[in-house]
Amino acid sequence: MSRPEEEDSLPETPGEVEGKPEVGGGILDDKITRRQAISRMGGVAAVVVVAAVAGAGGYYYLSSQGAAQTTTQLAKSLNYLGNDIALGQQAIAEFNKETGGTAISSTSVDFFTLAQRLASSGGQGWDVGFTGRIKNIIPSGSIASIPVANLPRWVSGTLETLIVSPETFLSPNYVKRFNALLWKDLGKQLWAVPNIWNYDSVGYLPEFVQQQESGGAQITLDYHTLYDPQWKGKTALQDEGFTCFSETANYLNANNQLNVTDTVTNLTQQELASVQSYLNPILSSGQVKAFWSDFGKIVTLMSTREIYAASCWQPVVYFTRAAGTPAYYARLKDGPFFWWNGDLLSSKIAPSSLSAAYAFFNFQMGPWWAANTAHNGYGVADSLASDIKPYMGDEFWNWFFNGTATYEPISQITTETWKDHPEFQSLSPRIQQALFRPDLYFPTGGTPRTGSPDPKGNVRDLGSTAEKNKITRYFLSPDFPDTPTAYQNAFSALKANIPA
Structure with missing residues (x-):
C-alpha cells in the first residue's frame, strides 16, 4: 500500500450526526496526511533528525552490575532505525535533554517491512533499532543480546507481569514462543528491551x-x-x-x-x-x-x-x-x-556508543516515556516502578492500568478539551465518550489532579489490564x-x- 501524498490540507468544518450521518461530515472533510498524523502524535510518531548537541559538559551513565558500579561518558549521538510509531520528536528532544546532549538520528521504515531491513543489515548502519517482528532477526546476526544487569531500571518487582510472566494469561504453546522471542537466556539476557505493549x-x-x-x-x-x-x-x-x-x-x-x-x-x-x-x-x-x-x-x-x-x-x-x-x-x-515491541542493540555498534544505547533503553522504561506513550494506549516494561505512578498521577495511572474513571465527567472534559468546537457540548454522552483524548486530558508532565473517579467520567476502552x-x-x-x-x-x- 503506497503512502498518501504529504499535502498540507486540513479543512476546518466540524460536524457530527448520530444515526446515519453523511460521509465526510466530520472535522476532516477530505483527508489527514501522514505528515499531519505524525506531527499530532507527538512523542510516538514523528520522524526527525536531531542534529544539534545541546549544552556543554558530559552526561555520565551509571551502570550497576552486582556491587560494582561504573560511570561512562555518553556518546554525543546515536543512529536509530525504526518506525514512525516507535519514536517521535518530543521523545528525541526529551532524551537529548535528560542525557545533557546525546542526539538521535532517526531513520523510519514501514512497520511491516522493517524486520527484513534489520535482519539484512548485518548490524551495519544503526546503533539501536526497533521492531515488532523479531523472530527472523534473532538468527540473522544483526543484533547483540542485552544483559539485564546493564539495565538499571530492570528490577524485579517493578516489571510488568505481562512481560516477565506470560504464563499468567497465555497458554503453554504461546508462552514457549513468547519467551523465545524475548530472552536469549531466560532472566539474564534479552533479545530486545520491550518499550511498548498493548492489546x-x-x-x-x-x-x-x-x-x-x-x-x-x-x-x-x-x-x-x-x-x-x-x-x-x-x-x-x-x-x-x-x-x-x-x-x-x-x-x-x-x-x-x-x-x-x-x-x-x-x-x-x-x-x-x-x-x-x-x-x-x-x-x-x-x-x-x-x-x-x-x-x-x-x-x-x-x-x-x-x-x-x-x-x-x-x-x-x-x-x-x-x-x-x-x-x-x-x-x-x-x-x-496482546503484543509487545522492543528496542534492539546492533551487533556492530561501536564500543563508544554502548553507554548511550543503554541510556536510551532505560529512558524508554522511565516515567516520561511511560506517561507519553500511554497517550497511545501503550504501556512500558517497568510499569510498577516507584517513580512512574507519581509522575503520571493516581488518576492517569489508575485510568490506564486499572480501568477506573476520570475525576471529571465527560461533559466537563468535552468542554475543556474541545474549546474550538462548542457544538460538541450538545452531543450525547455516548458520542462524547468516543471523542475523549488522553493526550489532552493527561498532558505529559502536567500537574496530576486530585479527586476521585466520577461516575460519569471516561473509562478506558477495553477496560483494565486484568479485564x-x-x-x-x-x-x-x-x-x-x-x-x-x-x-x-x-x-x-x-x-x-x-x-x-
Whole structure:
C-alpha cells in the first residue's frame, strides 16, 4: 500500500450526526496526511533528525552490575532505525535533554517491512533499532543480546507481569514462543528491551456501528463485524498476511470452526488453507474496502467516514478522534491480541556508543516515556516502578492500568478539551465518550489532579489490564510464523481475487 501524498490540507468544518450521518461530515472533510498524523502524535510518531548537541559538559551513565558500579561518558549521538510509531520528536528532544546532549538520528521504515531491513543489515548502519517482528532477526546476526544487569531500571518487582510472566494469561504453546522471542537466556539476557505493549482490537465509528464502550463492563463486538454484510465496503484490514490470518484464525478457532495444532499465529499449511477458503468469498464480494499499512491512510479513511470499522492499532482510534470523528476501540467477544515491541542493540555498534544505547533503553522504561506513550494506549516494561505512578498521577495511572474513571465527567472534559468546537457540548454522552483524548486530558508532565473517579467520567476502552487478560487468547507481535512464505503466497492469492 503506497503512502498518501504529504499535502498540507486540513479543512476546518466540524460536524457530527448520530444515526446515519453523511460521509465526510466530520472535522476532516477530505483527508489527514501522514505528515499531519505524525506531527499530532507527538512523542510516538514523528520522524526527525536531531542534529544539534545541546549544552556543554558530559552526561555520565551509571551502570550497576552486582556491587560494582561504573560511570561512562555518553556518546554525543546515536543512529536509530525504526518506525514512525516507535519514536517521535518530543521523545528525541526529551532524551537529548535528560542525557545533557546525546542526539538521535532517526531513520523510519514501514512497520511491516522493517524486520527484513534489520535482519539484512548485518548490524551495519544503526546503533539501536526497533521492531515488532523479531523472530527472523534473532538468527540473522544483526543484533547483540542485552544483559539485564546493564539495565538499571530492570528490577524485579517493578516489571510488568505481562512481560516477565506470560504464563499468567497465555497458554503453554504461546508462552514457549513468547519467551523465545524475548530472552536469549531466560532472566539474564534479552533479545530486545520491550518499550511498548498493548492489546490490539477493532476500531469503529459509533455514529454507524451503534455501540458504546464502557471499559470492561461488557462485550460490544466480535471480530466477524469486519465481515458482516451490512458493513460491506466499509471495513478495513491490515495489509499483512500474518496479522490477517492470525486474527481470522483466532475468531474461527474460538467459534469451533477451526482446529489449531500449535497457535493461531503459526498455522499449518492445512490450517492456513482453511482460513484462506473462509476468507476468499468474503473478500471477493468486495466486503473489505482497504488493506492498510500506512498510518496516515487508515486515519484518513476513518476520519472521513469512508471506513466504519477496521482492524487497527489503538492510536488510529485516538487520531480519528483528534480529527473530530468519534471512534471507539472494541472489547471483542473473542478477545484482542496482546503484543509487545522492543528496542534492539546492533551487533556492530561501536564500543563508544554502548553507554548511550543503554541510556536510551532505560529512558524508554522511565516515567516520561511511560506517561507519553500511554497517550497511545501503550504501556512500558517497568510499569510498577516507584517513580512512574507519581509522575503520571493516581488518576492517569489508575485510568490506564486499572480501568477506573476520570475525576471529571465527560461533559466537563468535552468542554475543556474541545474549546474550538462548542457544538460538541450538545452531543450525547455516548458520542462524547468516543471523542475523549488522553493526550489532552493527561498532558505529559502536567500537574496530576486530585479527586476521585466520577461516575460519569471516561473509562478506558477495553477496560483494565486484568479485564483485558480475561478475554485475551493469544499474542502476536513480535512473533512471525515458521512458514512465512506460505503465508505470503496465501495472502497474495487471496488479494488477487478482490474486485478492482
